[in-house]
Amino acid sequence: MTKSLHLALLVCDTPMPEVLEKHGDYRTMFSTVFGLAAKDLDITLTWDFFDVVEAQAYPSLKDIGNRTYDAIVLTGSKYNAHDNTPWIVKLMDFLKTVRVEYHQRVRLVGICFGHQILLRALGGTTGRNEKGWEVGYTEIQLTSFGKTFFDTDRTFLRINQFHQDHVSKLPDGFQTLAFTENNTPHHATVSDDRQCITVQGHPELNKDAVKIMVEKRKEAGIVPAQVADKALEALKLNGLNMEDVWLCKKFLQFIITLNK
Secondary structure, three states, rough: OOOOEEEEEEEEOOOHHHHHHHOHHHHHHHHHHHHHHHHHEEEEEEEEEEEEOOOOOOOOHHHHHOOOOEEEEOOOOOOOOOOOOOHHHHHHHHHHHHHHOOOOOOEEEEEEEHHHHHHHOOOOOEEEEEOOEEEEEEEEEOOOHHHHHHHOOOOOEEEEEEOOOEEEOOOEEEEEEEEOOOOOHHHHHHHHOEEEEEEEEOOOOOOHHHHHHHHHHOOOOOHHHHHHHHHHHHHHHHHHOOOOOHHHHHHHHHHHHHHH
């Protein structure tokens, strides 16, 4: 029997023009990768999209209370999750409200910036990672708890990355699912009450989109040339075989359990 899920995507940025032209915006990217995962699970997805940066638009609390949405998904962003610009403060206030008042009504799924801002809003610590950038093809190591949680024998997941910020301290009531030994201690997390799940990586970004981003950020002097060149070489060798759809299937299965 086909299941249906209604998801709200909080869009926290617009991709750079070169990526936008070839691969679409975050609405397209998230719809694509989650759509592939949903097809494998025989799930029908419906999306509503909310621009939380320019329009500062959000799902209504009435809809959340009425369980219109099965989950709220937060995208990545070029902005810093540790900044206090008005739209970021408003986003954190919204997440705190959903967490406190609607924890049995809707799931929260954070991707990259979404991972950072959700954990910051709930009491974690975010900021620049003193160990530097993590870019492109990356193998993130599953903790023993992560392997149990995801019900897998895999020891690592291959997920594209594009970040120099990270979560250095988790909020109370969260556990780490994955990490990178020499860079990011909390790569994926889940809350003990199973409302929230997050990942630092980008399952929505395919190999070509990441390649474009690395090249353009290298040209602009944002990503150091040595880091960019290493990432581009790794993408040549490894970039097609990833756990992006696999991870989104796990997210959808996580969301479905709210209604069990």
